[in-house]
Amino acid sequence: MDDCAVLEVGGEALVLTHDALVEGLHFMPGQDPADVAWKLVATNLSDLAAKGAEPLGVLLGYQLGADDARFLAGLEEVLAHYSIPLLGGDTVGQSGPQVLGLTALGRATHRPVPSRAGARPGDGLWVTGALGAALAGFEACRAGAGDSLAYRRPQALLSEGQALAPVVTAIMDVSDGLLLDAARMAAASAVTLAIESAAVPIALAEARRDEALRWGDDYQLLFTLPAGAVCPVKAQCIGEVTAAGNDGVLLDGAVPSGKLGYEHR
């Protein structure tokens, strides 16, 4: 989600991130606590993935909720899936809507640690996979039918991030919508990102392409590569980097209108 902190310690670059989820804002009271645990961990690990970091562990700030055993089951599942330890944390009493916090800590596998700043005019713009999968999953979840996994249990693309770190000029995860996150990368890199709408892989019907480009929660990696560079992971080139105008993001040559993605708070 956010950009991570990078800290030099004993010859290693530590990568740190902290995200919080609030009941009623980031997850619904009726949601399976095991899925909430999964998402809390996976979204933080996605931040590490975008730094090419290898996770070392997490610390959990847990507020007691409706079904703590179920949360714990999901937590164990996601930690086992990514082979990372729960290093510590704190448990506090119930008091209104549940608030959950997670700190994830990793070790950079490549130096310098890549960031969302660094895209240069002439670079290609790439994305690792289909957008809109989480939206489709969300709709399946709400309908009580169909495959909701992409929404409930997002994947952190850790090995992809590690493979990309040495070759990208800029990288971030797409958590709040492609257009919004691309605008953030454009701002951080002081460039314009020209996206070709038709080139973007989507997980929704063609008629809903525009929604797929603005919906969040997919946690694909968005990155830039020098022109002609071979991409080391499965990914799609969706546009190119041009010199900064005042536009940030161009979609098929025009400034996209409306909300670009999910704005927090």
Add this chain to the structure above:
Amino acid sequence: MDDCAVLEVGGEALVLTHDALVEGLHFMPGQDPADVAWKLVATNLSDLAAKGAEPLGVLLGYQLGADDARFLAGLEEVLAHYSIPLLGGDTVGQSGPQVLGLTALGRATHRPVPSRAGARPGDGLWVTGALGAALAGFEACRAGAGDSLAYRRPQALLSEGQALAPVVTAIMDVSDGLLLDAARMAAASAVTLAIESAAVPIALAEARRDEALRWGDDYQLLFTLPAGAVCPVKAQCIGEVTAAGNDGVLLDGAVPSGKLGYEHR
């Protein structure tokens, strides 16, 4: 408060801790948010102090509250006081009682990193300062008169912890009451801690000595030293370590009755 996690990274021992504070449970709705920020940071740093760690920074999980500017002012003040950076974190929307989480990260200055396990029969038991100061401050706060600083703005004894780390056999901070925390050290070390009530420095009237031994929030360091060892910091010897009976803590030779301290949750 809790015991920290210790993680070996790049030839350094990282020390990590995460604590959460909940409005209505750990702080009162009317309390000055600047004091809440101070306490959130200082109590986490106190965990690092008990490891002899030098703090590297903190990550904050902040839920918007009644006066965010005032919280931020207190946060800036406490971070400047301890000369540590805010490395990152997350801000989430308001939704019922405010929940705040903080992860503190440090670098151990001495290896092996001391813990609450390690006290040996024959060691002396020591404490760095007067207990009950936070209780006196709490009462001043409630009365609206007198010095409430010890309650509102506890100190993390970082330099004391660093001086003690090479010489102690066990160490922890007293956050939940001397008797309760001593019982935890006794259990972790598989020993009995025999405390001499009259030797314990207190910040309350003599008639309230027993309260001072059970009230928390003082964040003094409790530690054990081999018999005859010179204590490198200002501290008081308050008893000795004996072989494990079934008692954990003895107060003037007897098992203390009643609540030993503040039990969480």
